Amino acid sequence: MVPHLITALTGPINELEQRVLDSMPAIERWFRLEWMEHTPPFYSSVDIRNAGFKLAPVDTNLYPGGWNNLTPEMLPLAVQSAMAAIEKICPEAKNLLVIPENHTRNTFYLSNLAQLKRIFHMAGLNVRIGSISPEIKEPTTIDLPGGGTVLLEPVVRTKRRLGLKDFDPCTILLNNDLSSGIPGILEDIHEQYLLPPLHAGWSVRRKSNHFKSYEEVSKRFGKLLGIDPWLINPMFNMCGEVNFAEGTGMECLTTNVDALLTKIRKKYKEYGINEKPFVVVKADNGTYGMGIMTVRDVKDLDELNRKTKNKMSVIKDGQQVHQVIIQEGVLTNERINDAVAEPVVYMMDRYVVGGFYRVHADRGVDENLNAPGAHFVPLAFAESTRLPQPGEKPGASAPNRFYMYGVIGRLAMLAASYELEATDPDAETYD
Incomplete structure (x- = not known):
């Protein structure tokens, strides 16, 4: 299913798609050379917004x-990519331990674990799921919504290794974003591979670092294609001294929101875009669609009600928000059955393996869709393994559209690899 773009502004995006298709050999070579220099994140997903006049990633998840x-x-592609990823890190790997989030009662999340287990099992590994949640004191089997079960077992820590009773893995895969900090049980593991590294978690990671890296990547990619990088890059500002609960730091927020709205207006004028600019204010760390608000006018900030302030002041695991990123809002002009939709691209190692549309019937084109009430419609990414179809009119072909989404997803993944290199505590630094 290819959502329809409900906009007269398909011109710029079709031109971009045409440019991407015409440049495919150069693009693939460019990525190949980049991956020779940089290590891709082990796995990632990227939320993309297609405004009809620009196409940009708005969030990159490393867990x-x-x-x-x-x-x-999509599974065969995921299995092949899992094989490639594991082979690079630990070719002799036999046992893989997956460490999940602690919210053990969310059955949709547990279905995600079952799928990960399936993928790595088919990639040739013995896979078990080891929980670090204090709730899991003994092996616990939980029924899944679509049938089947998932077994959570308590993790056992020895001096230098992490495992389960009678299960010693050489590789540990984190599916826990460490929002509430790095648990001691995961530190000082020297004899096993821990993927992704601890500094990829939200206790260290900042969205502003990621989008700074993405800005650099988009400039270089824009030069390769001969396009304005703004067409694929959401501009941003940041503010590191805000406290919504106490109402302090609001001047910093107001100044930065105003400055960014002015920059967006200028770009809209340059491209003849008649939309109303907006920005999205987000917690600089954190996920799950928490700590996010849309601001269409700087005056809105003077009138924040208590509910909005409460929503903005705390994110996942009760973490307080003190730093925010102010991101250029990118409309989503895609629809599935009249409901607003945005593509989410899934990658493992350096490969696009699939994705889906996040669809929300109760949200507007300028609102966050990662919210209760969202549902998911699979992308026809399986088709895109046939690769793009040159000669098709831009915007008409699913594989062409999805190839373009895959390129944007990989640019965000490359930015994440730059970001992780810059924040690696073990990296050698040279004065």
Whole structure:
């Protein structure tokens, strides 16, 4: 299913698609050379917004859940990519331990774990799921919504290794984004591979660092294609001294929101875009669609009600918000059955393996769709393994559209690899 773009402004996006298709050999070579220099994140997912006049990533997740939303047709690609990823890190790997989030009662999340287990099992590994939640004191079997079960077992820590009773893994895969900090049980593991590294978690990671890296990547990619990088890059500002609960730091927020709205207006004028600019204010760390608000006018900030302030002041695991990123809002002009939709691209190692549309019937084109009430429609990414179809009119072909989404997803993944290199505590630094 290819959502329809409900906009007269398909011109710029079709030109971009045409440019991307015409440049495919150069693009693939460019990525190949980049991956020779930089290590891709082990796995990732990227939320993309297609405004009809620009196409940009708005969030990059390095501990993606939602693998259960991939269709069976996508699994062979995921399995091959898992094989490639493991082979690079630990070719002799036999046992893999998956460490999940602690919210053990969310059955949709547990279905995601079952899918990850399936993928790595088919990639030739013995896979078990080891929980670090204090709730899991003994092996616990939980029924899944679509049938089947998932077994959570308590993790056992020895001096230098992490495992389960009678299970010693050489590789540990984190599917826990460490929002509430790095648990001591995961530190000082020297004899096993821990993927992704601890500094990829939200206790260290900042969205502003990621989008700074993405800005650099988009400039270089824009130069390769001869396009304005703004067409694929959401501009941003940041504010590191805000406290919504106490109402302090609001001047910093107001100044930065105003400055960014002015920059967006200028760009809209340059491209003849008649939309109303907006920005999205987000917690600089954190996920799950929490700590996010849309601001269409700087005056809105003077009138924040208590409910909005409460919503903005705390994110997942009760973490307080003190730093925010102010991101250029990118409209989504895609629809599935009249409901607003945005593509989410899933990657493992350096490969696009699939994705889906996040669809929300009760949200507007300028609102966050990662909210209760969202549902998921699989992308026809399986088709895109046939690769783009040159000669098709831009915007008419699913594989062409999805190839373009895959390129944007990989640019965000490359930015994440730059970001992780810059924040690696073990990296050698040279004065």
